[in-house]
Amino acid sequence: MNILLPVSRGASFADALRLAADTAKAHDGRVRVLAVVDRGEIRRIERGARPGAIHLARHAAEEVEKRMVVEGTAAVGEATRFCEAAGVPVQGEVREGEPEEELLAAAGGCDLLVSAVASHFAPDMEDPPGRLVLSLMKDGTIPVLLAGAPPRPVRTVVVGCGGGLRSERATGAMARLSLWKSGCRLILLAVDDSLEEGGARLAAPRRILADAGYPPWEERIVPGPRLSAFSTFCEAEGADVAVLGGWGERRWDDLLGRSITGRLLEEGRRHIFLYM
Secondary structure, three states, X not given: OEEEEEOOEOOOHHHHHHHXXXXXXXXXXXXXXXXXXXXXXXXXXXXXXXOOOXXXXXXXXXXXXXXXXXXXXXXXXXXXXXXXXXXXXXXXXEEEEOHHHHHHHHHOOOOEEEEEOOOEOOOOOOOOOOHHHXXXXXXOOOOEEEEOOOOOOOOEEEEEOOOOHHHHHHHHHHHHOOOOOOOOEEEEEEEOOOHHHHHHHHHXXXXXXXXXXOOOOEEEEEOOOHHHHHHHHHHHHOOOEEEEOOOOOOOHHHHOOOOHHHHHHHHOOOEEEEOO
């Protein structure tokens, strides 16, 4: 398994680094650490010059570029040393370009992208948390594992079964990577007031796990409003990871608190595996 770990700004990157290393170690994988020096930000500095001060703006942009390269190199070095100490094969790289384009290109050679929920990739720290990483996931480019809580051993995984194609894709991506196939308690969960309809929601994920040779798992159907019922169930069962098929149709900025994914991210008590 090849894991892509993009370097982001802020303290939450440490959680993503630990989760990436733990996941690679548990699944015989390797980590690719990537820092992107944002050329777009450097160009914005150059364009912001007043008339007659172009040379000053260019000098400022050059200084920013040097600083970003130094910071990126240091972050990559620290991350690679952490992985090496954990016994995980690792490769580090610093690129210059547009962050989204560079991450998209790197994702093509990887199986899983690991990031923190509160990831910031813009130098000014004003990008919405996780926007860039989640935009890649929304395009179905690569499955995403978000460090939604301080890393801990994964013992219980809850797979959300909404009955649609997204649930099938998320479960299929998990099975394709053999994530949490051994040593974990796996629960298929459908939230529905009807046992019959809830059972129908479980059918496709059940087939996917069976075809992938997963050991026996548990199945639950619980009633109630989806947001609160799913969250309450995960809390009661001590879920370490929730597997979900995306975050709905609205923009990510408008979603927090209005979907199961948004609720779990706000709570910050467990990691979230997403694929659309």
